[in-house]
Amino acid sequence: MDKLITITEQKGVQLVDARELHRKLQTGRDFSNWIKGRIQEYGFIENEDYFIENQRSPKLASQVSTHGGFRHRIDYYLTVNMAKELAMVERNEWGRKIRRYFIEMEKIAQQSIIKMPPSLNVYGKEALPYIEWLLLHQYSVTSGQYFRRIKKHPQHFYRTAEGKWYINKEFAEALLQLKNGYQQLTKVQGLPQVVQLSLKLYEA
Structure with a gap:
């Protein structure tokens, strides 16, 4: 430019x-x-x-x-x-x-x-490191929205044993499109859920 x-x-x-x-x-x-x-x-x-x-x-x-x-x-x-x-x-x-x-x-x-850490393969679907993805796309990581997204759409988030959150890549791309008014989030297929996530301890 x-x-x-x-x-x-x-x-x-x-x-x-x-x-x-x-x-x-x-x-x-x-x-x-x-x-x-x-x-x-x-x-x-x-x-x-x-x-x-x-x-x-x-x-x-x-x-x-x-x-x-x-x-x-x-x-x-x-x-x-x-x-x-x-x-x-x-x-x-x-x-x-x-x-x-x-x-x-x-x-x-x-x-x-911002250097994005490697993505994860969660049972055949790509998941991106959540915090780094938010920062890269100028979302807040300190507002309550950070955890509200996880609570509202748990099928699109994955938490590692070390406590690091990852976001479904397709869902992340849909969030960006929604930010620009393009697409419905409900059309995105979720990540496989081995164990249902409990977020009570992690809410802002």
């Missing part, structure tokens, strides 16, 4: 230059009012959602001379999540393109970081 906007990394945090984002979004507003207005309107938090850097820049010809020909400029560096939200609320074609670009970049980053 061609680079639509620059994403840099500083101290382990991926950041976007707000000025570049502002130019690409073509908002029709001057940068200073736009960024301050968005921060106030949506409650973004400094040093959490964005970071500020003060710089001295040569003054433009139209500006009043200050500090011996230099003026102070405030640069804003946004987390990818904040930049994605700003693109979304802009409600124009460039905003939609940039938001989709950020989502694709996140998917690529996740796939390069």
